Amino acid sequence: MGWTIQGPVTGVQGSMTNMTTTLHSLTNLDISDLWSLEAVGIRDPAEQTLKSTRDMEVIKAFEENVHINTEGRYEVCLPWRDVPRPQTNYDLAKKRLDSAMSRLKHLGKIDNYDKVFREWLQLNIIEVAPDQSIQGHYMAHHPVIKESSLTTKLRPVFDASAKDRNGISLNSCLEKGVNLLEKIPNLLINFRRSKIGVTADIAKAFLQISIVPEDRDYLRFLWWSTDDEGNRALVTYRHRRVVFGVTSSPFHLVATINHHLDNCTDNLKETAIKLKKSFYVDNCVTSLESEEELEKFIRESKDVMMNGVTCPTTIVPKMIIQKSWCRKLTWDEELPEELAKEFKKWRLTRAPIKECETSLHVFCDASKEAYSACIYLRSKLGEQVNLSLVLAKARVTPVKQITIPRLELIAATLASRLAVTAIESLAIANCSVYYWSDSSVVLTWIKGDGPWSVFVNNRVKEIKTMTSTTAWRHVPGHLNPADLPSRGVNPKGFLESRWWEGPSWLLLDEDSWPTTDFTVNSTAVEDERKKTGTVAMLIQEESILDRFTYFSSYIKIVRMICWMLRLKKKSVTRELTYDEFEYAENVLCYQAQRRLSGVLSNGVTSS
Template identity: 45%
Template sequence: MAFDQDIICHGIPSINNGPWIQELLNNNIILTDVSQTFDPIDILIGADVLGKLMTGRLHNLECGMTAIETRLDWTLMGKKPTLNYSENDAALIVTSMYVQEADISNFWSLGVIGITDPIETKSKKLAEQEICERFRETVVINNDKRYEVCLPWKENHPQLESNKEIAQRRLQITTDKLKKQGLYEEYDQVLMKWLDEGIIERVPVDEENSWGHYLPHRHVLKINSTTRLRPVFDASAKSKNGISLNQCLETGPNLIELIPSMLLRFREKEIGVISDIEKAFWQISVTPKDRNVLRFLWWKNDVIEVLRHSRVVFGVTSSSFILAATVKLHLELLSKEDKFKDMLTSIIKLISSFYVDNCVTSVDSLKELHQFKEESTLLMAEGGFNFRSHKIFDPIGFACPVLLLPKLLLQKINTLKWDIEVPQEIKEDFEKWYHQLKLLEEVKVPRWISSTHKTERQTSFHVFVDASQVAYAAVIYMRTQTDTDTKIQLIAAKSRVSPNKKMTIPRLELLAATIGARLMKSVLETMVYDQQEIYFWSDSTTVLTWIQQERQWATFVWNRVQEIRKITNIECWRYVRGVWNPADLPSRGCTTSHLIESKWWEGPDWLYNSEE
């Protein structure tokens, strides 16, 4: 399958005028895309369904091409005859490929964060590591004592063409809107301020007619923001060959995958800390040889002038990766310097706590907070980054059972044709779900997952797994016991829609056990606990038998059992009655009001009891 490819097929030019057009008209055949444009492809139709679109009518033209009627209208196939062949000539080549049906449950790829197949994770990490290593080799410190980077170009990326005409049209549209809204002068002042600060620069007059790629821009107005009016640049704007700058650049690792781990660290200790880098992207310079793909147009005395970015541009697909990789490189370099060896603890904490320009972590005391704030500010300043710190409390996501319902509704309507209205029953279910979401604002969840320090408590993790015919789920609670009290806190939860192909409940229960084992492994890799008790709970005696007995089960069962046995202790797996299993709720889904009434995030009542 090609869902992971940025480009499957480049743009195809429209059919231009020639004697074949008149021949088509004479036969009452009208083509809708006869022009000189070069538009990107909107939809690719697989060879497995192409035959269903053909009506059977065709007409062989004298020039050698063939007009074929489809249910979408007439199309032209073949090579246009000409003495001067152009690489932009339109032609159609049909290649038969078998593509398996896409499972709709794959569309929520973010839902598998922390529970991804280890083999898939390993190959992905190797590719990401290679991208990072190539990028790090290009980073230097320039004469302004600022980190300077090359854009992370994809290997064998498609050719990027000049799109100045498109940028000129977009400039006029933006200018008209700014003047209509009375914002033109303010917008101009923002750009002139950037020019003074070296964020952008003018392209020398003698270079204006040289090759360059342009980023169209528009304004965004936020009345209550500290930055009221700001330009936004479109690096997805395509040139005539259908290629954009974003398609040519690496995006690096998926930074969203870091969020669960960071939120766990944020809840781990008594005081939560969030810090950020002021104007982070603008602190990193772009090497001069790459700046001509970051050009844009603006006005000077009512005449268009050419400018370009000299710093990393917010809105370019690789920018978050560039910032994250540069910050990590900076901290790793500091860790090797003797003068910062006393701050090594803060350096390690910073390396593991950054999400783009935000540092999210937690500390055990006010003394540690003040030390981290002081040292982190100094460390980041060494790289030209202004680090701002403050204390904050914030809950994490806990609505896993509620979020299952829209996925199930989407699975139901996936079999409908695109032009058929959604059934009234499904429409009403969705609207009811949507309007109840606001009730979540009433819920308050403690940020700190414990109420005492490590030396004063006994900690255990409890992983519950369950499945229904529609979904399977895993939930992790942390149980903290002191001499006077017992606390239960939700640590992590995941639910997955069952595959479209019907499976037996025991096999779905095994899938739940698998993601439970993976999720616990992910938590342990994030949270620092020297000793902890771990319990895995399932209400399926069949699954417990599969895990605890070393036998040659069927392939589906065998593969998952071997993974579970590898990353968990089989003696930790225990039976729980179905009515006592809190994973039942996310495996079936529920309304927001039901979730609030259940106080699901507080764990089952029986878990507060002593083991006796």
């Protein structure tokens, strides 16, 4: 519909007038849409049949390829048309990046923009392209700033209409799928039909769906990466999830939602059908007659959208009910002790976070090969304690050799950044945060005042801006869960470790947590202290005698002094006299004595 300006207009003679203006961006607008009946869902029957046939082919291809990947996400292929695919447009993407950088620099938003990409990288929304050559198709991007937004004030927008040298863009090669505009009239009618209107949406819907690896090289883009020394390099990234701005993305989202709803369990089919009729992209718009219908719709809608996800959890109470039924227990009969304990344990794991005493525990560690960080949520309800893995990240160490203490500090920086993401995402009120490291050197750097070397100082400064120094604690290496991902482990060892369950000591009361007094490696700490020194300079006044070393004989030195004294007196006599020669010798002897004895005497020259 374009951008809309509306509101009261003052200055109009006679009265105040309300005006609404709709502005269309002509960049991506098909002008024929302004008068085409197809744009509003009214088509010639023959044309409609042809379009419907093509839509069915696209949907069929989608159903044949959609699957759930190893991350538990739906994964889809790009719906390619039968046309030549786009080639590399690296130069255009680089030029557009330079333009975006200039704007960001002018606005002072480069760090904010970079933070978005770093968060996406941590969340596996994007990845570094395995092949860093200029091959592949690139999407230009630019920042969109919305200061009024409560959540995302700055975000990158990608241009999938950017063309290669042959004039081919990614969008021109993809199927659009079903015309979603046709659903709007029906949605509005259904919204007005019943007494209670309902609207909802799916949070970050596009980013929930993964793209198959073989299509990701068509979703490349350029951005900068800064290494540990502060050097900046241009890096090729690529999207791992459905990209907002690609012409097929709305179809991908709708088709994935419909696929999910079509495979819903029978007991929730009625609600699933209603949801299917109510979705426009990621927005649900419908209406209901009563509050009872509303409560049922809300409850079952959540179950429908989570079904497949929550079945390992919901199966537990069903098993407990089955056991009680087998024992022929009546509805008012007390559960046996073992079943009651089993139910209480399950209830704790699904109790609302707000009812629990919660704390986040952030661990970090490093080895010569890798460094890592992991975060666990500890929730306590009564006497029951539960641990849940929230986030974890491991990275291989740089090729350039770095000392272990420095790698431990990099791991602490990674942990601090991950913690910011976890805290913002969970949004839990009154949640304590603890940071754990087994490096006494790093803890000394963080808690100390320095001054430290540039490398250490920059990272300590960042850590202190994101965390409280008093929240950092020492944990022995064998009790640090971040030790496992920093060293790596084979699949069998990983399963045996049950690492995702968290350290067992966190199940105990805080009084039983590690409180070891660590010994500081003073040498490692002091090696990174900023070096300061005092430079002493002895400045000695140059003597005229030093100038005379140029001459090779005593007579020449005396004669030069004679000429210098004559120049001072501005004498015009051509030949040197005996008296001048003798006086010059006295001056030379005086200067030599003065230099040797170090005694300053006033008035000798004048006398």
